[in-house]
Amino acid sequence: MTHIMACIDNSQSSLAVCDYAAWASQKLNAPLTLLHVLDEEKYPASADLSGNIGLGSREHLLEELATLDAKRSRLALEQGQHMLEKARERTVIFGAAFPELKQRHGHLVDSLNELQENIRLLVIGRVGEDSKRGVHSLGSQIEAVVRTIHRPILIAASNYKKPEKVMLAFDGSRTSHKTVELLAASPLCTNLPIHLVMVGADSEGNREALEKARNALLTHGFIVIAQILQGEVEAALHVYQAEHGIDLLVMGAYGHSSIRRFLVGSTTTTMLRTATMPVLLLR
Known part of the structure; x- marks a missing residue:
């Protein structure tokens, strides 16, 4: 339990997540890790066409779709890496030591569960990139994270304000x-x-x-x-x-x-x- 771990995505909460994570890293004098998880349901790692042999022209179409999925996944990974690098720049500006970057392909809860032995504090936004952007929106995975991750969790507000009370x-x-x-x-x-x-x-x-x-x-x-x-x-x-x-x-x-x-x-x-x-x- 050594690292502050912050979950970064393309949501409206991510900037605040960066800022609260930088604040916590300084207060706890703990190294910071920025994590991006690429959802495998939206971006499958590979397509299995073994059950489609013998479909003739449809087989060719399926192969083309698999190629497109692979390209989408690759671009999404590159975008995620870019987000992580920008997040690192922001946390350094806010006073955090140079953070480690991690990128996973899978489900957020599963990825955090695998990493939680090294988590001292988890920082996550109240909404993810796929959540509704309402005043009282709440990400669909928050409850699953709270139930699964047995570590302190800081659920960030939409905008950062340095805690004073x-x-x-x-x-x-x-x-x-x-x-x-x-x-x-x-x-x-x-x-x-x-x-x-x-x-x-x-x-x-x-x-x-x-x-x-x-x-x-x-x-x-x-x-x-x-x-x-x-x-x-x-x-x-x-x-x-x-x-x-x-x-x-x-x-x-x-x-x-x-x-x-x-x-x-x-x-x-x-x-x-x-x-x-x-x-x-x-x-």
């Missing part, structure tokens, strides 16, 4: 306390104020859990603002984010609590779809 969504569960510990131990958010926000009843138990989490962050030198909010989780978090100028949302990636269920599961991706800021998922 962090909101950690907290629910008092064991997983949530673990998220606090992971954030406290990481240099990613050092020198940034942490807004520790809990949505729920203002009960003695919740106050005790919030105080325990606050003390864990204070011990590591963070400035902490702890709050218990009322209302629906998603709406309360968004209102707080807007009122306090939060630049980065930190959450645990899994679970069934009222906060974490918005990310993965039957209700899926609601927070990611509506968030206007980057989201850091910890596990």
Whole structure:
């Protein structure tokens, strides 16, 4: 787990991915790798015509189509290499050390799964090049990546803004306390104020859990603002984010609590779809 790995494609998110990856690389003092995966469903590596022998004139047509597919794949690979080189130029300008470039042919999730032993933090855009370009669009592969890659994941916003205020969504569960510990131990958010926000009843138990989490962050030198909010989780978090100028949302990636269920599961991706800021998922 040594590298920051950033997924680069031709989407509207890629510039922001480069910038957040460069920021994270500097904060974590970790080398940066830029990854481009050419989807094998759109660009097959080769065509198998072994089952089409004896089709006469149609066989010739199929061979021509296979040749065209091969040419498209080659051009797509060249375009991907060009994107990676431009991405490297941008991350260097933003202060990252000279990044390594990787190009794979296959499926994004499979490629990341093969590489994840060397991933310290994955940076990926909220939408890919094939996704709809709406305000609340979310890439079709994000949930699969979150489920499969057991590493911290920074899901970039559409436009980069250097994080200056962090909101950690907290629910008092064991997983949530673990998220606090992971954030406290990481240099990613050092020198940034942490807004520790809990949505729920203002009960003695919740106050005790919030105080325990606050003390864990204070011990590591963070400035902490702890709050218990009322209302629906998603709406309360968004209102707080807007009122306090939060630049980065930190959450645990899994679970069934009222906060974490918005990310993965039957209700899926609601927070990611509506968030206007980057989201850091910890596990």
